[in-house]
Amino acid sequence: MVEGFAPAKINLTLHVTGQREDGYHLLDSLVVFADVGDRLEFAPGPELSLAVTGEHAEGVPADSRNLVWKAAKALGWTGQIRLNKVLPHGAGIGGGSSDAAATLRALSAQGIAIPATLPLSLGADVPVCLQARAARMRGIGEKIAPVALPSLPALLVNPRVPVPTGPVFKALASRENPPMPGEIPELETPADCAEWLRDQRNDLEPSAIGVSREIEHVLGELGRTTRALLARMSGSGSTCFALYPSMKAAHLAAYEIAAAYPDWWCRATQLN
Known part of the structure; x- marks a missing residue:
């Protein structure tokens, strides 16, 4: 039995800088990974x-539509995967892509x-998820450079409302936006x-807020946490997500959100 861990992928930034003729969007994004994620077993x-x-198995395909299946099949591996x-799906935290990357890592180790x-x-997020670090x-996801960041105490909140990626990109007001600065400064805290x-x-x-107003509600509540x-x-x-100066503060915020909105998915975590 081989095990794999698929951490949540968090986009601290996501600048859409253009669109290719084939329809793929060009991005400039600072990505980190949480210590919460899906678990996989391979026999x-x-x-x-x-x-x-x-918890979030409902609606996830268990056949060739799943990226885990596609990754294993592409490597010619056979066996049972659990x-x-x-992680909630349709949630903007790379669940399926991270699952596929975890499959590649686990089978590569064999x-x-x-x-x-x-x-x-x-998928565009799979290469960065394969590295699973800041x-x-x-x-379109193929240019990846490691970044040195401090560990970031954070709270992840999902209102359990899946948001399809297609309609969000379709509603994008501009596809030609400035990238991040050329160099990311040294950030110590x-x-x-x-x-x-x-x-x-x-x-x-x-x-995305235009597609689901609940996102605006979540952002407002996170911004008001201690x-x-x-x-x-x-x-x-x-x-x-919200960032905090310490894990103690992140856990306190998780308590505040969970008490007010018990139906929301809420996890205090450390981002790296």
């Missing part, structure tokens, strides 16, 4: 099968070579990060 066998369990869905073009062919992601991030953007946030440094949406939504 070799004669046939490929996938079982999906966990996927424990901890001596199976990963073709260079495979990660991107599975990075700047550009192009969570407060330093929050201060710098205030001048950056998630260009999908306004259009000692919140910054509140922003991740990816194309609907998960939002």
Whole structure:
């Protein structure tokens, strides 16, 4: 039995800088990963099968539509895969992409070579999820550079409203927006990060709010939690995050949100 961990991917920034003729959007994004995520188990066998369990298993395909299945099949691996869905799907935190990347990592550790073009062919977020550490992601997801950031205490909140990526991009007001600065400065503390991030953007946030007003509600509530440094949406939504000066503050904020909105998915975490 081989195990894999698929951490939540958080876009601290997401600048949409253009669109190629083939329809793919060009991005400039600062990406980090949480210590909360999905769990996978791999047991070799004669046939490929996938079982999906966990809090957010409902609606997740357990066949060739799933990126985990596609990743394993592309590597020629067969056996039983168990996927424990901890992360909500349609949530802007790379659940499916991170699951696929965890599959590639786990099977690669067993001596199976990963073709260079495979990660991107599975999805734009898969290459950065394969590295699973703080990075700047550009192009359509193929240009990745590691970034040194301090650990960031954070709270992730999802109102359990899935937001499809397609309508969010379709509603985007502008596809030609400025990138992040050429160099990301040395940021030593969570407060330093929050201060710098205030001048950056998630260009999908306004259009995602247009698709689901609940995102605006979540952002407002996160911004009002005790000692919140910054509140922003991740990816194309609907998960939002807030940064805090310490894990103690993040856990206090989790208590505040969970007490007021017990139906929301809420996790204090450390981002790296």
